[in-house]
Amino acid sequence: MTKIYNFGAGPSMLPGTVLQRAQEELLDWHGAGISVLEMGHRSQVYTAIAEKAEADFRELLDVPADYRILFLQGGATGQFSAVPLNLMGDKAKTAYLLTGVWSEKAAAEALRYGEVHVVATGRAESYTKIPQPEQWLLDSNAAYVHYTANETIGGVEFQQIPDVGALTLVSDMSSNILSRPVDVSRFGLIYAGAQKNIGPAGITVVIVREDLLGRANSITPSVFDYTKQANNASMLNTPPTYNWYMLGLVLEWLKEQGGIAALEQKNIRKSAKLYAAIDRSSLYSNPIGLACRSRMNVPFRIADTELEERFLKDSVREGLINLEGHRSVGDFRASIYNAMPEEGVDVLIEFMREFERRYG
Known part of the structure; x- marks a missing residue:
């Protein structure tokens, strides 16, 4: 049987030893029966x-x-709303x-939820480059x-953490968290959907500095209120328990890798080596x-577009799956997260x- 390599962008591949351990523990976790x-979720064992x-x-x-770590639901997309609802406070921007x-x-x-100031945009270059810092227009009145x-x-x-001075920095790290060291103290908040580098889809990690708690807008749903979740150990409601467990297995694997x-x-x-090729x-x-x-997602194109269908069919036959690009852009993409x-x-x-x- 051909060995399969899953280059999917998310849900992505998980380490084989993690899947094997989950299989072994599925029916009876450590003798719990x-x-x-x-x-x-509130039992002593869980x-x-x-x-x-x-x-x-x-x-x-x-x-x-002085940072709280929350394990929530709703994916990064849920955090697109949760972040402004929790962090805007009395600011309008x-x-x-x-x-x-x-x-x-x-x-x-x-x-x-309020005015959005665009610091800079790479749209004019089809988002193939990050605007240079000297082009950024920061607004001191922004909440973050x-x-x-x-x-x-x-x-x-981004190969470096952006310098935004005294402003609160927030980052979506869904697809590169735990793939490189990060100075968390530079951030007010980091969030990440798990399904790329830290576990299966269905659980989201939020790292929030404690002084940013207590600012949630009154319309914030309770499940997205960071303060309420922090005060309830991320168990204000029933959390995605199995996904949280799987995330824990991946973290143990990461430690074993050094x-x-x-x-x-x-x-x-x-x-x-892939870019060089x-x-x-x-x-x-x-x-x-x-x-x-x-380092995580490598998009590429084929000069002769008539070869695209053949490339995908041949790659699948060789055990290389999910190389097609996102439906919004086409082409190809190899996602090479930690588990690859x-x-x-x-x-x-x-x-x-x-x-x-x-064929070239």
Whole structure:
């Protein structure tokens, strides 16, 4: 049987050992006599699972003590509303740096609750570059400045944390969290849907500085109120218990790999060799500026568009699945998150070379 390498952008592949362990523990978790799927979320045994996951997350990302870690529902899209509802306070304006589809969607949602100031936009260049800091127009009256650390669809990633001075910095890190070290103390809030680097779809992590709690608008739904969730250990309502458990298994796996610093070096190698293969080719191309190419999502095009269908069919036959680009842009995309082994990237590169030899 051909080995499968899943290059899907999300829900994405999970580490094989994590899936195997989940399978082994599915019917009876550590002698409890029941599955995690059946556990009461406030039971002593489940509370221990949840607390360990939070502790491992705090350790891996070196989260300071004055930040709360919340495990919520609604995905990053839910946070597009939750962030302004919780952080605007008595201010009427927010600020967004637009670098692709997801930052645009976040800004559009924030517009429901007040004025949105655009710090800068890369739309004129089809979101293939991040606007240079000297082009940014910060507004001191904004409640916060939001940016998307990695644009999953477009393949644009910030290589440094933006400098916004004394303003509160907020980031959507859904597709690159835990793939590189991050100085959490630079942020007021970080949020991330789990289904790319930290677990299955259905659970969302929010890291919020404590002094930002207590500002929620009165219309904020209780499940999206950070203060209420923080005061209830993310269990104001029944949380996605199994997803939280799976997230915990992934965190344990990350620690076994040597932590985030070790994974960053692996991610650098994987992305560098794939970009190098694309750049050497006369058939494939990548449109993203060199300074902001994503380590997580590598979009590419084929010069002869008539070969696109053949490329997808042949790649699937070789066990390389989910290489099609997002429906909004087409082309191709290889998502190479933490769980993608380096051998998977090597197999993809070899396939691309052989395909070009035959048809290029």
